[in-house]
Amino acid sequence: MALSIPEGYRALDDRTLAAYLAGLPAIRRRLGGDPESWRVSEVGDGNLNLVFIVEGPDGDICVKQALPYVRLVGESWPLDLKRAWFEHQAAVIQSRHAPRQIPEVLHYDEKLYLFVMERCHPHVIMRRGMIEGVVYPTFAEQIAEYLAKTLYFTSDMALPAAEKKEIVAAFCGNTELCKITEDLIFTDPYMICDRNRWTSPQLDDAARTIREDAELKRAVSALKLKFMSETQALLHGDLHTGSIMVTEDDTKVIDPEFAFVGPMGFDVGKLIGNLLMSFFSQRGHECRPGEREAYRRWILATAEQVWSGFEKRFVELWTSYPTGDAYPRALFDGSEGRASLRIAQAAYMRRLFEDALGYAGTSMIRRTLGLAHNADMERIADPDLRASCERRNLELARDLIVNARAYPDIAAVTARAAAIEAA
Numbered sequence: 446m447a448l449s450i451p452e453g454y455r456a457l458d459d460r461t462l463a464a465y466l467a468g469l470p471a472i473r474r475r476l477g478g479d480p481e482s483w484r485v486s487e488v489g490d491g492n493l494n495l496v497f498i499v500e501g502p503d504g505d506i507c508v509k510q511a512l513p514y515v516r517l518v519g520e521s522w523p524l525d526l527k528r529a530w531f532e533h534q535a536a537v538i539q540s541r542h543a544p545r546q547i548p549e550v551l552h553y554d555e556k557l558y559l560f561v562m563e564r565c566h567p568h569v570i571m572r573r574g575m576i577e578g579v580v581y582p583t584f585a586e587q588i589a590e591y592l593a594k595t596l597y598f599t600s601d602m603a604l605p606a607a608e609k610k611e612i613v614a615a616f617c618g619n620t621e622l623c624k625i626t627e628d629l630i631f632t633d634p635y636m637i638c639d640r641n642r643w644t645s646p647q648l649d650d651a652a653r654t655i656r657e658d659a660e661l662k663r664a665v666s667a668l669k670l671k672f673m674s675e676t677q678a679l680l681h682g683d684l685h686t687g688s689i690m691v692t693e694d695d696t697k698v699i700d701p702e703f704a705f706v707g708p709m710g711f712d713v714g715k716l717i718g719n720l721l722m723s724f725f726s727q728r729g730h731e732c733r734p735g736e737r738e739a740y741r742r743w744i745l746a747t748a749e750q751v752w753s754g755f756e757k758r759f760v761e762l763w764t765s766y767p768t769g770d771a772y773p774r775a776l777f778d779g780s781e782g783r784a785s786l787r788i789a790q791a792a793y794m795r796r797l798f799e800d801a802l803g804y805a806g807t808s809m810i811r812r813t814l815g816l817a818h819n820a821d822m823e824r825i826a827d828p829d830l831r832a833s834c835e836r837r838n839l840e841l842a843r844d845l846i847v848n849a850r851a852y853p854d855i856a857a858v859t860a861r862a863a864a865i866e867a868a
């Protein structure tokens with residue numbers, strides 16, 4: 446299919462970006478000095494876009510521009526530039542609810558499908574830090590707060606119906622990005638597909654077993670349907686450890702270009718799935734062997750705290766701000782009403798937990814057998830070692846999808862991960 450390039454759009458490079466930014470007075474002031482003195486570097490290592498860091502004598506910024514195709518694949522896979530608008534809108538909405546966790550948006554250009562934001566510095570992409578074995582002590586609490594606030598405050602429990610429907614309508618056009626998820630996560634890995642790949646022939650049999658697993662395919666299809674049809678809250682839509690930048694005491698969430706209104710368990714589960722993948726990859730990163738065991742324990746504790754912190758804060762917000770049209774305040778008045786609401790909340794959170802486990806599992810499978818992989822596993826040079834890590838990952842993933850109901854709590858999930866790793 447030919448690329449469709451709207452009038453006024455051009456992809457920028459190091460040189461043309463500096464000239465463009467020089468025409469934006471507020472950005473020019475922030476960077477300081479002459480545009481010729483600015484250092485521009487393209488640092489994008491994601492699957493879709495251009496990302497630039499621009500450093501001037503007085504400050505620095507990050508610029509993200511959508512390309513009219515999937516960067517990972519090339520021009521043969523055209524992709525709607527409008528994703529930049531959805532990303533920018535999602536960042537604006539989410540920063541109202543969780544301002545500490547979202548980089549400040551400084552400028553948006555609707556013709557270039559580009560936006561300028563605060564550079565998160567000295568933050569690093571969390572996935573890279575985890576490959577190095579770095580502990581992030583404040584991460585779990587901050588990301589749980591981000592998840593609880595962004596999801597609760599865009600849900601029907603917090604919003605009047607008309608406002609909620611406006612958000613659904615605003616994001617319903619992000620269809621091409623949703624389609625990527627529908628295909629790459631919920632469909633491709635479960636059939637023969639040209640886009641699939643795995644990094645060693647040692648996984649051929651595991652891939653075949655998954656393709657032949659009818660029970661698994663039914664459960665994944667149910668999760669796909671929920672992804673396509675439930676409008677619970679505004680999601681980030683691609684919340685993995687490559688979409689999070691961290692320091693020891695700060696957490697920033699980036700890249701919400703897959704944002705749409707969908708099932709909350711997708712955001713929570715994708716993140717937990719990526720933590721579990723990192724856990725299973727650790728035996729392949731023995732650069733500091735004595736410390737890896739402790740690091741594995743930290744990852745599992747973090748996965749537990751992400752879920753339990755999210756659950757606790759979400760219920761607190763629901764109890765304190767019952768401002769939406771769902772579960773109307775008038776029906777849950779007085780001590781009996783409050784007790785009844787607690788029963789409803791527990792049932793809701795249980796469903797959300799099971800959804801999250803299913804989505805965690807689908808994320809772990811797609812990053813092993815689908816098109817887009819994780820550096821956590823890909824950086825393991827020895828193919829036998831890598832395959833043994835990936836097999837463990839697939840084993841837990843399948844169980845989370847098919848047997849989500851059998852897990853009483855998040856501790857049971859991490860216990861199962863530890864048992865699979867020890868076997």
Ligand code: SR1
Pocket residue numbers: 492493515517625626629683817
């Ligand atoms: C073709 S895009 C592949 C993947 O990159 C993003 O991180 C999303 O997860 C998407 O599925």
Ligand code: MG
Pocket residue numbers: 491492683688700
């Ligand atoms: Mg991304």
